[in-house]
Amino acid sequence: MTEPGFGLDGRIVIVSGAGGGGIGTAVTRLVAGAGATVLAVSRSPQNLAEHVEPLAAQGLPVIPLAADASTDEGVATVLEHARRTPGQLHGLVNVAGGAALADWMPAIRVPRDNWRALFTQNLESMFFMSQAVAAELAATGHPGSIVSISSISGMNTAPFHIAYGTAKSALVAVTRTLAVELAGHGIRVNAVAPGVTATPASRAYVGDDPERDQRAIAMGRRGTPEEQAGPILFLLSDLSTYITGQTLLVDGGLNLKWTHLGADNTSLFLENEDFRASLTR
Structure with a gap:
């Protein structure tokens, strides 16, 4: 038996x-390496050229696709390409x-336009995609797996980052x-x-501080x-066919300690x- x-x-x-160049690019590489044809979607053609096209050039089954997942037009473009791609949508x-x-x-x-923008970026794009x-899967009768990125900020408090944290918390509710x-x-x-992951986006406000990481994270370092x-690959694969409605914390034990706030309740990672x-002030 296989x-x-x-x-x-x-x-x-x-x-x-x-x-x-962060989690999404790493997922694209790993999932393509597991044999799937990956439609790699980004609203930035420049980012696709820098981070995704090299994966296709290496021979991985990756198709770069410029589309904005936060718009109906972008979602329609993605589905149209999926229908034209050989294979079974999974x-x-x-x-x-x-943020x-x-x-x-x-x-x-927090102004209303900022609140709405973060919800569009982090929740609406996830839901409508x-x-x-x-x-599409239901119409064709095929099973499948959807995996979304929440955040440690959506699983606990998010002082001074309330719109982002609330949007990521709502994503968990949508998932369930x-x-x-x-x-x-x-x-x-x-x-x-x-949890805190070393990505190009996070480098805008998280610097290298091994002593801080040791204090705040049980495993003593940021993730990759x-x-x-x-x-994510596990949740997509047939190794997880009896798992649904769950949110898996992948944080190196940050949530176990939750000591990343200073005396003024601001994040030590800023x-x-x-x-x-x-x-x-």
């Missing part, structure tokens, strides 16, 4: 947010999201509800909540994009002392 494994041969997996990984340094601020100062892929609704179609829906990609001080 044992189930990570093999995704003959299957199509969409990675939304593949071009940033999976979706929602990585698109994030900029300017999005950090006290809750009492998942909706479209799930509808979709899992119930889609189970009858054989579609599993899960999420991964990364590849260490997030592994659990390396700029002047910026940290400005949040509490």
Whole structure:
């Protein structure tokens, strides 16, 4: 009897947010290496050229696709390409999201447009892309797996980052509800909540500080994009066919200690002392 494994041969997996050089790019590389044809989606053609096209040049079954997952037009473009790609649609990984340094601020100062923008970026893009892929799978009668990126900030408190943390928390709620609704179609829906991970985006505000990492994280270091990609591949694969509606913390034990806040309740991972001080003024 053949044992189930990570093999995704003959299957199509969409990675939304593949071009940033961080988790999405690592997922694209790993999933393509497991045999899937990956539609690597990014709204930035420049990011695709820098981070995704080299994977295709190495011979991996990766198709770079410029589309904005936060718009109906972008979602439609992705599904149209999926239908034209040889193979069976199987999976979706929602990585698109994030926040900029300017999005950090006290809750009492958060303007409505910032709140809405972060929800669009981190929640709406996940939901409507998942909706479209799930509808396609259900219409064709094929099972599948959807995995979305939440955050440690969505699993606990997120001082001075309330819009982002709340959007990522809402993503967990969406994951659980979709899992119930889609189970009858054989579609599993899960999420991964990364801790502090060394990505190009995080370098904007997280510097190197081994002593801080040792104090805040049980494993004593930040994670890598590849260490997030592994659990995502597991949740996509046939090794996890009885798992749905779950959010897996991949944080090196940060949540076990949760000591990353200073005496003023600002994150120790915000390396700029002047910026940290400005949040509490």
